[in-house]
Amino acid sequence: MxxxxxxxxxxxxxxxxxxxxxxxxxxxxxxxxxxxxxxxxxxxxxxxxxxxxxxxxxxxxxxxxxxxxxxxxxxxxxxxxxxxxxxxxxxxxxxxxxxxxxGFGGRFGAEVRSSVETAFLRLGDSAIRLVPRLLAALLVVGLFWALASLTRYLLRLVFRLVISDLTVENLIRQLSYYAIWAIGLVVATDALGFDPETVVTGLGLTGLALGFALKDIISNFVSGLLILWLRPFQLGDQIIVGSSEGNVERIHLRATEIRTYDGRVVMVPNAELFTSRIINNTAAPLRRGNITVFLGYDVDLERAAEVIRAAVPDAEGVLAERPVTVRVRQLGSADVELDVAFWTDSRRSDFANALSAVQITVIDALRRNGIPLPNPDVRLLGNLEDHG
Known part of the structure; x- marks a missing residue:
């Protein structure tokens, strides 16, 4: 009083x-x-x-x-x-x-001094009550942050010895990390002097409003859990989503981190990723590549096809145990289009290198065997396409 x-x-x-x-x-x-x-x-x-x-x-x-x-x-x-x-x-x-x-100022002066002193004294009392609680809450948060980080590090070490699936490891590590954080926040709330049950009840009463306000964040969070659980792709896979293509580096609970082939990082929201059409280039270890070869109508197509089939397996990166196919794709107005299909590793770098090696090998083989390339002199050897 x-x-x-x-x-x-x-x-x-x-x-x-x-x-x-x-x-x-x-x-x-x-x-x-x-x-x-x-x-x-x-x-x-x-x-x-x-x-x-x-x-x-x-x-x-x-x-x-x-x-x-x-x-x-x-x-x-x-x-x-x-x-x-x-x-x-x-x-x-x-x-x-x-x-x-x-004294000085009479009743008015006394009221002013009283109001100022009351404000500062109550501020001091509040500081005396709140500062220790705040320090205790910060200490609790720091301890649980250290515990969460240590748990994530230990899980990483354990999974390297027990589980080789990086996606499962990422799911368990993130769930454990955020679960410890949630417990820490509840304990910190109690250290501040709030009743955790009252806080949870209050959050429950305002949950509907928060759900509308944070629907995008919640949608991304749930989608992240579903992606980690259903695993349409894994860490290290090379995927195409929308206009972005690259390596999956990390799957966060809010967004997935993709590094494009030119070194840029794209953060794709998980809700968009989960509902979009995804092409996983590395879901299988092998991938078929195709090039298009243009030849004139005066060329012996059967002989040219045999030369190409014999030469392509020698190109670096081409799997010799898989057959090479050569088919006529289209009869153009000035030349014949041949589709050459082969198999190689599905990784982007290996696939691109194999395509280049196959084109060089086909040109050399045709020239060595006296099979002329069509006019005009400048011609694109192949429009690279992926049919696998």
């Missing part, structure tokens, strides 16, 4: 009033007494005549506060001793307040 910013008494609840209401009642009585400073008299202690047994501190015939048996027990003293102590404290507070009102 304060009077003009100065602490006077520390009051607890009674059978009929909580501590806050009791403090407000006592402060209101003291303020009303200061409205008439001429009637102030020394505080005296009398037996309580109200519903609450104990001793009453009375000033100018006004019962200011009643000292109860509970108050005495809380202060480890008797009712009579505590009543005398509180009477002296009330006398000192009223005298101090009266002197302020009779």
């Amino acid at each position: 304060r009077l003009e910013g100065q602490a006077v008494l520390r009051l607890g609840p009674t059978d009929t009033l909580d501590a806050r209401s009791r403090v407000r009642n006592v402060e209101a009585r003291l303020e009303s007494l200061l409205e008439r400073p001429e009637v102030l008299s020394p505080a005296r202690v009398e037996a309580s005549t109200g519903e609450t047994p104990g001793r009453s501190v009375i000033v100018a015939g006004v019962p200011v506060v009643t000292v109860t048996e509970t108050d005495a027990q809380d202060n480890l003293t008797s009712v009579e001793a505590l009543a005398a102590e509180w009477a002296q404290a009330v006398d000192d507070a009223l005298t101090r307040a009266q002197e302020r009102r009779l």
Whole structure:
């Protein structure tokens, strides 16, 4: 309980009033007494005549506060001793307040000083209560952050020895990491003085509004879990989604990180990734490549096809155990288009290198065997296509 910013008494609840209401009642009585400073008299202690047994501190015939048996027990003293102590404290507070009102600035100056002092004192009290709690909460958060990081690191070491599936490892590590963080936040909330059950209940009541406000984040989070669980692709796969193509480097719970072949990083939201059409180039270890060869109508096509089929398996990166096929794709106005298909590794670098090697090998083989390439002199050997 304060009077003009100065602490006077520390009051607890009674059978009929909580501590806050009791403090407000006592402060209101003291303020009303200061409205008439001429009637102030020394505080005296009398037996309580109200519903609450104990001793009453009375000033100018006004019962200011009643000292109860509970108050005495809380202060480890008797009712009579505590009543005398509180009477002296009330006398000192009223005298101090009266002197302020009779000093510089009168009542207005006293009210201003009182308001300023009350604000700073309450700020100090709040700081004394909150700073230790805040430090405790920060300590809890730091400890759980360290625990979550350590758990993620240990899981990485364990999975390297037990599980070779990077996607499963990523799923378990992220779920463990965020689960520990969630527990840490609940403990930190308790350290701040909030009831975790009340906080959870409050979040539940506002869950619908939060769901609408954070629907994109929640959608990405759920999609990330589904991607990690269903595994349409894995870490290290080379995929095409929309206009982006590259290596899957990380699957976060919000977005998937793809590094394109020119070194740029693309963050694709998981909700978009989960609902889009995805081409996984490395889902299978092998991939078929195709080039188009243009030959004139005066060329012996059967002989040219035999030369190409014999030459392509010698190109670097081409799998010799898989057959090479040569088919007529289209009869153009000036030349014949041959489709040459072969098999190679599905990785982008190996696939691109194999395509280049096959084109060079086909040109050399045709020239060595006297099979002319069509005019005009400048001709694209092949429009590279992937039919696998």
